Amino acid sequence: MQNELKLNFDKIISLNNFSDSQKKIKQENFNNYFEKGLPNKRNEDWKFSDINQIISKNFDNLNFIVDQKKIFEEKDFPLNFEHNKISFVDGKLYDFDFKYEAKDKILVDQNLDLDDTINQNTLLNLNSAFLTSVSKITIKKGYNVKKPLILFNYLSDGLKSSAINSRVDINLEDDSSLCVVSFLNENSEKNFINFRQKIKIGENSILKNYSLDPNTSENIKYLNKDINLSKNSHLEYFILSEGSKFIKQDINCNLDDEYGSISLNGIINLENEKHHEIKTVINHKKENCKSYQLIKSVLNDKSKGIYQGKIFVSPEAQKTDGYQLSRALLLNESVEFNAKPELEIYADDVKCSHGSTSGNIDENSIFYLMSRGLSYSESKKLLTNGFLNEVIEKISNEDVKKLVKKLSGINV
Amino acid sequence: MDSRQKEIDSLKDYKYGFSTDIENTKAPKGLNEDVIKFISNIKKEPQWMLDFRLKAFERFKQLKEPDWQKPKYPKIDYQDLYYYSAPKSMKDKPKSLDDLDPKLLETYKKLGIPLQEQARLNGIAVDAVFDSVSVATTFKEELTKQGIIFCSMSEAIQKHPELVKKYLGSVIPTTDHFFATLNSAVFTDGSFVYIPENVKCPMELSTYFRINASETGQFERTLIIADKGSYVSYLEGCTAPMRDENQLHAANVELIALDDAEIKYSTVQNWYPGDKDGKGGIYNFVTKRGLCKGINSKISWTQVETGSAITWKYPSCILKGDNSVGEFYSIAITNNHQKADTGTKMIHLGKNTKSKIISKGISAGKSDMMYRGLVDISSKADNSRNFTQCDSLLMGNKCGAHTIPYIKNKNLKSNIEHEATTSKISDEQLYYCNQRGLNQEEAVSLIVNGFCKEVLQQLPMEFAVEAQKLVGISLEGSVG
Numbered sequence: 033m034q035n036e037l038k039l040n041f042d043k044i045i046s047l048n049n050f051s052d053s054q055k056k057i058k059q060e061n062f063n064n065y066f067e068k069g070l071p072n073k074r075n076e077d078w079k080f081s082d083i084n085q086i087i088s089k090n091f092d093n094l095n096f097i098v099d100q101k102k103i104f105e106e107k108d109f110p111l112n113f114e115h116n117k118i119s120f121v122d123g124k125l126y127d128f129d130f131k132y133e134a135k136d137k138i139l140v141d142q143n144l145d146l147d148d149t150i151n152q153n154t155l156l157n158l159n160s161a162f163l164t165s166v167s168k169i170t171i172k173k174g175y176n177v178k179k180p181l182i183l184f185n186y187l188s189d190g191l192k193s194s195a196i197n198s199r200v201d202i203n204l205e206d207d208s209s210l211c212v213v214s215f216l217n218e219n220s221e222k223n224f225i226n227f228r229q230k231i232k233i234g235e236n237s238i239l240k241n242y243s244l245d246p247n248t249s250e251n252i253k254y255l256n257k258d259i260n261l262s263k264n265s266h267l268e269y270f271i272l273s274e275g276s277k278f279i280k281q282d283i284n285c286n287l288d289d290e291y292g293s294i295s296l297n298g299i300i301n302l303e304n305e306k307h308h309e310i311k312t313v314i315n316h317k318k319e320n321c322k323s324y325q326l327i328k329s330v331l332n333d334k335s336k337g338i339y340q341g342k343i344f345v346s347p348e349a350q351k352t353d354g355y356q357l358s359r360a361l362l363l364n365e366s367v368e369f370n371a372k373p374e375l376e377i378y379a380d381d382v383k384c385s386h387g388s389t390s391g392n393i394d395e396n397s398i399f400y401l402m403s404r405g406l407s408y409s410e411s412k413k414l415l416t417n418g419f420l421n422e423v424i425e426k427i428s429n430e431d432v433k434k435l436v437k438k439l440s441g442i443n444v
Numbered sequence: 445m446d447s448r449q450k451e452i453d454s455l456k457d458y459k460y461g462f463s464t465d466i467e468n469t470k471a472p473k474g475l476n477e478d479v480i481k482f483i484s485n486i487k488k489e490p491q492w493m494l495d496f497r498l499k500a501f502e503r504f505k506q507l508k509e510p511d512w513q514k515p516k517y518p519k520i521d522y523q524d525l526y527y528y529s530a531p532k533s534m535k536d537k538p539k540s541l542d543d544l545d546p547k548l549l550e551t552y553k554k555l556g557i558p559l560q561e562q563a564r565l566n567g568i569a570v571d572a573v574f575d576s577v578s579v580a581t582t583f584k585e586e587l588t589k590q591g592i593i594f595c596s597m598s599e600a601i602q603k604h605p606e607l608v609k610k611y612l613g614s615v616i617p618t619t620d621h622f623f624a625t626l627n628s629a630v631f632t633d634g635s636f637v638y639i640p641e642n643v644k645c646p647m648e649l650s651t652y653f654r655i656n657a658s659e660t661g662q663f664e665r666t667l668i669i670a671d672k673g674s675y676v677s678y679l680e681g682c683t684a685p686m687r688d689e690n691q692l693h694a695a696n697v698e699l700i701a702l703d704d705a706e707i708k709y710s711t712v713q714n715w716y717p718g719d720k721d722g723k724g725g726i727y728n729f730v731t732k733r734g735l736c737k738g739i740n741s742k743i744s745w746t747q748v749e750t751g752s753a754i755t756w757k758y759p760s761c762i763l764k765g766d767n768s769v770g771e772f773y774s775i776a777i778t779n780n781h782q783k784a785d786t787g788t789k790m791i792h793l794g795k796n797t798k799s800k801i802i803s804k805g806i807s808a809g810k811s812d813m814m815y816r817g818l819v820d821i822s823s824k825a826d827n828s829r830n831f832t833q834c835d836s837l838l839m840g841n842k843c844g845a846h847t848i849p850y851i852k853n854k855n856l857k858s859n860i861e862h863e864a865t866t867s868k869i870s871d872e873q874l875y876y877c878n879q880r881g882l883n884q885e886e887a888v889s890l891i892v893n894g895f896c897k898e899v900l901q902q903l904p905m906e907f908a909v910e911a912q913k914l915v916g917i918s919l920e921g922s923v924g
Contacts, residue, residue, distance in 0.1 A: 076512070347841050362856035365823065371851040373862070380838035380868040388851055391859030 037066070040096040041161060047097075048164055050144070057146045062161035065154045077282075080338040080370045081309045083155070083254065086278055087224060090252055094195045094224060096162050098122045111182065113431040115213075118169070119184040122191065123198030123227070125167045130181075137175040141168050155254055159228050162197040173205040173234070180432060183214040185227075187251075192221040199228040206234035206262075211429050213242045216276065222250040229257045233265040235289075240268040242432050245275045246439035253279040263289035270427055271298035272436055273308045280309040287314070287321040287349075294323040297426045301440065302335035309338035316349040323353070328423050329360040330416050331367035342374040343384055350379050356386035361393060361419060363412075417442045471528035477501065480629055483528050487598050487632075490605060500618035500628035507622045514814045514846065515754045515783030517727060520692060527630045527663065583647065593638040594649055597665055600636035607638055611669055615698040615735045615762070623694040624731040627663045631696065634664035639674035639705070648904055650679040653695075666697040670705035672738065677708040679907055690718075690753060695730045703738030703765070708746070710903055712911055715751035722781025722810075725753025732759035736768030736794075744771040745788065746902045748911045750918040753782060758816065760789035763797035763825075770799040773899040775911075777918045778811030778843070787817035787834075787849075792825040792858070801832040804896050808839035808919055814846040821858045828858040836866040837895055839888075839919070889916040 041062050045055060071077065072084040087094070118128040118140065128140050142165040151157060171177060183200070204210055216225075233239050243255070253276050261267055271281055285294050300308050314323045329337040343354040360369040373386040393415050401411035420442050427433040437443055471482045480501055484494040509520075587594050593604060600608050618628045635651045653664065670676055693715065699707050709732075718725025728751075734743035745759040755778075761770030772788040790799035799819070807813035815834045836845035847864045869891050877887035892915055893900070900908055900915075 350841070360853070362853060365856050367856065368852070368854045370853070371849075371862075373847075373849060373851075373864070375836075375847040375864060375866055376844070377836070377838065377846065377866050378841070378844045380841045380843070382838075382866060382868075384867075385863065385865040386847070387864075388849070388862040389860060390851065390853040392856050 034066070036093065037096070044097055044162055044164070053148075054144055054146060057148055058161050060150055061146075061157040064150055065157040065161060068154045071154060077153075077311065077340070080340070080372075081278070081280055081307065083280070086252060086307070090222060090277075091193055091224065093193060095193055096195045096197075098191065098194050098196060111435065113435075114179050116177070116179050116181045117184060118167075118181065119186060120167070120198065120200075121186045122188055122194075123185075123196040123225070124165065126186075132179040133177060134175065137172045138177065139168075139170040139172070142166065143168060153256070155226055156228065156256060158195075159197045159199060159226050159256075162195070163199055166199045166201055168201045168203065170203045171205060171208045171210050171237075174207045175205075176209045177211065180211040180213055180429060183212060185214065185216055187221070187223060190221070191223060193223065195224045195226065197226045197228075199230070202229065202231045202239075204231075204233045204237040204239055204265075207236045208234065209238040211240040211242075211432070213244060213432055213435075216243075216245040216247075216251075216253065216279075222252070222277075225251055225253040227253065227255045229255070231257065231259040233259070233261045233267060235262045236264050237262070238266045238268075240429055240432075242270045242272075242427065242429075242436070243281065244272045244436065244439065245279060246272060247275040249276050251276050251278075254282070255279065256282045257284065259283070259285045261285065261287050261289070261292040261294070264291040266292070267294045267296075268428060269294070269296045270423075270436075271310060272440060273298065273300045273310065274302070274440060276306070276308070278307045280311065282311050284313045285315060285323070287316050287318060287323070290318045290320050292318075292321045294321075294325075295426065296323070296325045297423045298327045299420050299423050299440070300327070300329035300331075300337045300339070301420060301442075302330070302337060303332040305334045307336040307338075309340070311338075311340040313342045313344065314354065316343070316345045316352045316354065318349055320351045321349065321353075323355070325356040326423055326426065327358045328420055329358075329369060330363065330420060331360065331369055332363050334364070334366040336368045336370075338370045339388075340372045340374075341386070342376065343386070345377045345379050345382055345384065347378045350381045352379065352382040352384065354382070354384040358386075358388045359419075360390035361416060362390060363393070363416070469528075469530050470526045473526055474523045475525070475527060475630070479527055483630060483632060486528070487601075489598075489601055492605075492609065493601055496613065496618065497629050500625050501630075503619050504622070504625045504629050507625060509622050513756055514785045514816075515756065515812060517690070517754055520727075522626075525692065528632055530632075586646075590643050590646065591640040592643060592645055593636065595636055597631070597634040597636050597667065600667070604636070604638070607669065608636070608667070611698070611700055612665075612667055613698075615700060615733045616696050616731055620731070623729045624696055627665060627694050627696040627731065631663045631665040634666045634695070635668075636666075637668040637676060637678065639670045639676045641671045642673040643671075644674065645676040648677050648679055650681070652681050662691070662693045662695070664695045666695070667700075668698070668707055668709070669700045670702065670707050670741075672702045673704045675706045675708075677904060678710070679904060680709070680711045681714070690725055690727055692727045693730065693752075695732075697730065697732040697759075699732075699734035699743055701734065701736050701738065701741035701743050701765075701768075704740045705738060706742040706744075707734065708744045709734070709759075710746040710907055712748045712903075712907055712914065713751050713755070714914060716753075717751045717780065717782050718753040720780050722753070725782070726751065728752035728755045728757065730757040732757060733762065734760065734770070735762045736765050736770060736797075738768075739765040739794075740767045741765050742769040742771075744769075744773070744902070746773045746899065747775070747786075748899070748903070748907075748914065749774070749776040749784060749786060750914050752784075755782075755784040755786050758787050758789050758818075760791065761799060762791045762793065763799065763828075764793045765797075766794040767796045768794055769797070771902075772799075772801045772803070773902045774803045775806070775896045775899045775915065776804070776813060776815075777806045777915060778808070778813045779918055780809040780811060782809075782811045784812070785814040785816055787815045789818040790820070790830060791818075792821040792828040792830070792855075795824070795826045795828070797825055797828045799828075799830045801830070801834070802898050803832075803834040804899055805834070805836040805845055806839070806892060806895070806919065807836070807843040807845050810842045812844045812846075814848065815864075816848045816850075818850040818852070819860055819862070820850075820852045821855045821860065823854040825855050826857045828855065830858075830860045830862075832860075832862040832864075834864040835895070836864075837892070838866065838868050888919065892916075892919060
């Protein structure tokens, strides 16, 4: 695979019109990746999900060059509320529509501003090396986006064994607000998706970001998000992790200034042999910030769920309030749940705690329901739904909440 | 000045920091096969023991020093250490305590460990290890009556080879990690305990470790076997002289509990922690592992860690027998420049196994404290349970407290619960105590003792008092 990778890289350089500085950054990133390869379980962050092994098990060969389709028929999606949308096909910007919003307040453009520091995460190196454009969404100062923005990620039909590298940057200027729902594409063929997002939230701004992966697919996905919060800003983040064969969501939040707050919630609901991981890092850098995390997992069949969460509190970040809770239900003897909730604290006047539980459904509760006429499986369903519903109820946008309930089939 | 203040002042400095000027027999500096043969030879070991060491050394040569731990330390030159050091007078082992070098007796008297049996009122049998050799074991006769074997490792190799051969390396194999393998190759002495079937050991057994010689690593090995239905409570204490250099202490402790047996292992670790600027001190890289081999067996670790420049250890339980129980109670205190990366591993293999982890970490000054633990429930360990609680207390904003639990569950009938908190002593708590006439330091000591109470309660009486004092002393001057 190594030789072909090199050929693929040379091809992407020759096909595109990159500037010299871009070429240099790309080459450095590629070299770092080429030297170190994909992360494996010897890497602490990948201890529970060996991506190197997963990729080599699922793909004989990966194609890194994907031509963009000129015409793509967008599939109908059951959204019964008013929304703005941006669609991406094979990782590239395809179309957008902001019919409900004021003109010149939302900018969508493409460029290729790559970070000039070389990241130690080789998947990000891979992303930078093969990226041909970065899509950038900017919300202008003082503008509150009225309707939720839906990001559709499609894959074109027949695409397989391809590595799709894509990157979207979202920039909320001061005093603005936005609600984004990103849908991960549905496609039954097997591809490797390496998706990166960089988000900046300006002062007094609010971002609601919902990352949904509801449909069953054979895809192997890695999602990396870097989110920076300015003074007095708020982030609400929700993850629905259900569909893909493998997905790892790597979410890094930086509370760069005072009075920032984060509410990060997630559901891992798995069946068959799916393997999902959520990894979060909340970086408390300044005083008086808050973070709250709740991750619930339900594991069926032979699935594997992982939660790695870290709260980091730097010495300046006094008066920090950090909380993290992970709960898992194991419903089959072949499932596996691993958790690594971390606290790394360097300031003394803080309130930080985490909790983690994993276990089976309480048999007494099942008995209670069955004695009232429900069957065993109905009782079980009711209890797991109730378990997961607690997380869904944390979604503050009512339209999205209904949508998530519909997609996940969780209705109480 | 009241009497308590006087007591505190007298204890403020590391009171075990003296060294004993005593003639030593040392192995040549460095680590190679000849040194291992020298150690084996001087201890008149049988061939199988030498083979065991050489096998471990073969393996050691292939291993790399781990570097994933949080407290980093300058590279240790393993060729620049003495691997064996013994008081010269020990060469012909004294028959009784009366023949023991008076200087040695004096040292232990200073440490508060009287070796003369008549001086003992509280009935604890002690095995004292000085640098590389065991110098004395008390109350031997009384224990022998019950069939209990409590002696030094060297003696056990000579007198009870069948037991040593069967169990040594069965919990920590020679192919284990870097420091454990090093220990297997060069271990010098330690304690050996065997409790026969259905015997409840009538007194607390105890080992006292003392590093005296400079440039010496201490590598002792402890093996405790509790046969069916037996019970033993074992205590371990450690001190070392104050020196500018860092000294390595890499011990192995193996516990084996057969059916219905119970082992309680308590440690009060007070190695020299280095001075206020972080110079000197002991590197405490110890491998402690207990195997609950039989059904209904129980192993309980209790540790009070106040010393050492760097503490890096994870006393673990392998819960192999059905219905076995593992417990871990820990207080770790770091002050000044001390660093600790400690915790436990609970590996559930048998059905209905239970484990409980209570860890209390206190960091002050410029120190760094880490709880790192693993709970692993395998797919066959039905109906297993784990409860983990780790609380950290921070004093000042130049120190750090970290918690990294690894939680693995492969069994749907098992439950794991984990909770952790980090906080500081609140102003309200201090105000409340001050208002009632306690000064700042008394208040802190009271609150910290309350914070640690759950663990202190687990210690045997004699240790609990000492530990409580130690907790107070370790935090002297860290508040205000």
